[in-house]
Amino acid sequence: MGSPKFPKKKYETPFHPWKEDRIESERGLIKKYGLKNHKEVWKAKTYLGRYRHQARELLAKIGGKDPQVKKESEQLLLHLTRMSILPAGSSLDDVLALETESVLSRRLQTLVFLKGFSSTTTQSRQLINHGHVAIGERKVTIPSYMVSKDEENDIGYTGKSPLNELSHPARPKTDVYKTDVTTSKIEKTDEETVKPKKEEEPEPEVKKEKTEKKEEKITEPTKEQEEKTETKEEEKTKDKPEVKKETMEPAKKPEDATKEKPDEKKSPPDEKQAELKEENKETDEKKEGK
Numbered sequence: 526m527g528s529p530k531f532p533k534k535k536y537e538t539p540f541h542p543w544k545e546d547r548i549e550s551e552r553g554l555i556k557k558y559g560l561k562n563h564k565e566v567w568k569a570k571t572y573l574g575r576y577r578h579q580a581r582e583l584l585a586k587i588g589g590k591d592p593q594v595k596k597e598s599e600q601l602l603l604h605l606t607r608m609s610i611l612p613a614g615s616s617l618d619d620v621l622a623l624e625t626e627s628v629l630s631r632r633l634q635t636l637v638f639l640k641g642f643s644s645t646t647t648q649s650r651q652l653i654n655h656g657h658v659a660i661g662e663r664k665v666t667i668p669s670y671m672v673s674k675d676e677e678n679d680i681g682y683t684g685k686s687p688l689n690e691l692s693h694p695a696r697p698k699t700d701v702y703k704t705d706v707t708t709s710k711i712e713k714t715d716e717e718t719v720k721p722k723k724e725e726e727p728e729p730e731v732k733k734e735k736t737e738k739k740e741e742k743i744t745e746p747t748k749e750q751e752e753k754t755e756t757k758e759e760e761k762t763k764d765k766p767e768v769k770k771e772t773m774e775p776a777k778k779p780e781d782a783t784k785e786k787p788d789e790k791k792s793p794p795d796e797k798q799a800e801l802k803e804e805n806k807e808t809d810e811k812k813e814g815k
Contacts, residue, residue: 559646580620634668644697
């Protein structure tokens with residue numbers, strides 16, 4: 526029977542635990558769908574692997590005349606269409622073409638985010654664990670709960686949850702309470718809301734007016750500053766020439782003195798020569814008189 530304390534594992538682990546390509550792909554799924562760890566990816570793979578294994582066995586028996594094969598194949602396809610994993614009118618070959626993302630997209634955690642009850646996948650996981658999410662009147666606290674097509678429209682907040690108030694801060698900014706909401710549709714709605722704003726464009730005119738006012742404000746103080754600078758320059762110019770005259774006059778005096786000194790030096794020799802000539806004349810006259 527096994528120990529009730531240690532139940533049997535409900536998922537299959539990979540054969541080789543350290544393959545880089547597999548680890549990177551699993552990390553991408555964990556970030557995209559807000560999963561806790563690699564174990565949840567392995568659970569989704571085993572969930573899908575059972576249906577694929579059943580589809581392989583049925584495809585091998587289709588050539589026979591056993592009516593049970595048709596029954597089992599129809600039941601399998603009906604179950605997958607009810608879970609919204611496959612569209613209506615699909616075949617067993619489509620079951621073999623399924624991937625793990627087709628299973629992860631049907632978890633309660635992802636649908637709560639896609640319906641607009643949370644802003645991120647991690648927040649949707651938190652809301653489910655804390656008991657804020659319900660399917661109809663039934664509270665569900667399992668993020669990995671597989672939601673069927675009929676239950677998808679009944680997802681919402683519980684009656685006692687404070688998130689029912691529109692003013693709650695934990696509530697997302699844009700609530701989208703519509704069925705069949707996907708990320709591609711959400712992106713389209715965002716683009717449509719952005720386009721009309723670009724056509725109107727009343728904001729640039731206001732910005733121009735604001736910029737013109739700012740320029741006017743900037744130019745006014747510059748004129749005052751220019752007047753102040755001119756007055757300062759005039760005061761400086763008035764003070765400077767007086768200083769220059771005082772400084773230049775003593776500089777000219779030595780030049781004049783130097784120029785005048787040689788004239789003074791030249792004049793005495795001329796007078797002496799004239800005196801000498803007169804003395805010589807007198808001496809000559811005296812000699813002639815004698």
